[in-house]
Amino acid sequence: LREILMVASANIKTPMMSIPVLNTKKALKKVKKLKKQLTRVCLSEVLHKVKVKDSFQVQSRLEKFRIYQVKFYFLDYKLYRQEKCLTPDDLLHYMETRFFQLLLEGIKKKSVKLGSFKVVNTRKATQKDLDQGSGESDGKQMQDDRDLEVEDEAPIVDAEAEEGDADATETKRREKQEEEIDYDSEEEEASDDGEEPEEKDEDFPGSEQNEFTDQNVLENPCNFEKSNKGKKRSKRTTTEEMDTKRVNAVLNLHSAIDDYKYDTADSLWCEVNLKLPIMKVHFDLSSLVMSIAQSAVVYETRGITRCLLNETTNRRGEKESVLNTEGINLTEMFQYGDTLDLNRLYSNDIHAFASTYGIEAALRVIEKEIKDVFSVYGIQVDPRHLSLVADYMCFDGSYKPFNRIGMQSNSSPLQQMSFETSYKFLKHATMLGSHDELKSPSACLVVGKVVRGGTGLFDLKQPLK
Template sequence: ASFRFFKILLEAIKRKNAKMASFTEVSTRKATRKDLDGDQDKTQNNREAPAEEEENVVDAEADEGDGDATDAKRKKNQEEEVDYESEEENGEENTDENLEDEDAESEKEERTPGDEEDQNEADGGDSQHLSFMSQTKKEKDRLLQSAESRVNAVVESHPSIQDYTFDTENELWCEVSLALPLMKVYFDISSLLVSLARSTVIHEVKGITRCLLNESANKQGEKELVLNTEGINLAELFRYSDILDLNRLYSNDIHAMAKTYGIESALRVIIKEIKDVFAVYGIVVDPRHLSLVADYMCFEGFYKPLNRFGIQSNSSPLQQMTFETSYKFLKDATMMGAHDELRSPSACLVVGKVVKGGTGLFDLKQPLT
């Protein structure tokens, strides 16, 4: 990730320098044209001006030569400082290696046959402790080697990168030293870095456009981190079960939830989403009404919308006509010769029949004797 971002940053700096330099060249050309136009108007009145201008040009060229020499000298000094720093770092590395070799030799000398006998007589607990210590030491050595290899890889990835350090514990920050060519163009590199950090994509998951890590309180009042995403990719999230609580995974994508967890989960999502929409306006809807709507949208085993397209699968033409586009459903039912058994509440209401629900499920009988 660091390699990619640093390369993008250096390319952006290069483009910014070229852009600023082109602006400087254009402004210089415009100024020289104006000066030439002004000089042509004054040549008839001033005869001695050309000689003075030639002297000024000579002085300017001499000054430019001094400036070039100064820049070259400054660049040479910087290169020498870089060489000195690299030699000092190499010297420090050599001294560290020599110290490690001396420590290893001293440890070998300190080991005597008597010590080996004591180690053989040690109990099982001491051996386990020593093995644990050796494992931790190996783990530390492995981490140090990986950190050094990472630093070397970053420094060698581009000639402009001089030094690189990072947070070895939490990996929350990194610091890089860049060597840029001396130019007379100045711009705010911090603003460029901020804009690139916001727009550059280092690693992405297909289907997820943005992630937000928010802190919230659970039912017990304990604070916990909640990961909110724009977009969905459930299959990719399942790979991170070690850091994510997949039992609390939720998405408002009804089709994705039905495809992954089944139609019952889609039913629960519909109820929750409708409830949340009304809760914004302070409206509380009876859960039985919400479950009725959700059941009707999912009872066929797949999710269908509650509109004229979703109701086309209903077997009652009268119920279809009472919902929407009555003329269309009436025409289709007439042409297809559809039959209605008057079992739905809407069809019963159309013909004035008692709905077969509630008290309409049974009849009252009067005893004759």
């Protein structure tokens, strides 16, 4: 309710669409394929397991590498062909054109993040440390060094009174020190490049230039009007020339990819070898691969994450199928008028309805959404109250919230001041010389005038004779 009235957000947390299916045999058959087409597929949903083997390779005293052999095993096509609009060839195509780049970018970010953290042994500075930094004589410094050696053997005890005053300074100093460590780590890695030419940061800049999105895989919907039997990719040849071209395309994506293999028979696995420089901090590559796979989208219809097909009862008491989606894409739904009843399409996204169907349609959505919120708790609100609220939010042709931002378009300064931020509205009205007609109920109450509503709408005259 807060999202509808107080915020009027354009990006709601739970967007959905509900479209009834036409009651024909042809439409009921097509909607099952449409459901599969609209469902988003992530890599982790079709990934069976991942095996990672790492080894060391020493080419010379300065050239030392860690070799990662990552093998991806995919689910059998029979297990997901009924629910997902994806084929094993499409899956391999996504791995070769997009996922390996995402993996290398994730490795780069992880290594830079871990490389910025260093173990620093610190202790609180004593007065003798401060005296050394002030540039005293060499003799006194030598004496201080002897004293410090004695103090290092004994535990350091600071005065409790100084701890409270030094908390704020200590916090600022640590934050500044962390920032300096980040910059120092980058400078040290850049300086080490002279000794180790194949350092991490030098090996990865090409990944940013090679980044691209394969729109054919991500957004090219399956043609559900044609049977899967009729749709076939070009015949896969097992000649060494075709395999060489495909492997070389993957090797050219990034210099860190050392070798690539894939299943030429059933496209159920692929293997990639990554040749990375020795890093100062080691991390678990398998967990990084799985985390990236969970967010890697192999196929999707823009704006829609999941699609469900349910059976409900309409007002006539007849059973009908309804297509429910998590996410909104109204323009995509307009392409399936022969399968869906677009005249009864509904969505809880008020802004999308206002931009597509007009403000009057958005007004009805506001009334229904508020009514549905109260009905969950068994509360019934008079429709005239809901209509009044919706009319006030949409009276100027746009959907505005019930907050001080929405009140800025009000013509009554006194009504604005009676809502929120009175001083701000008073100052604004005074500077602009605003005029109030005293027609709104809030403005009438401020000055003690009878509100023009209810019994205040008319005058009662009584004869004196």
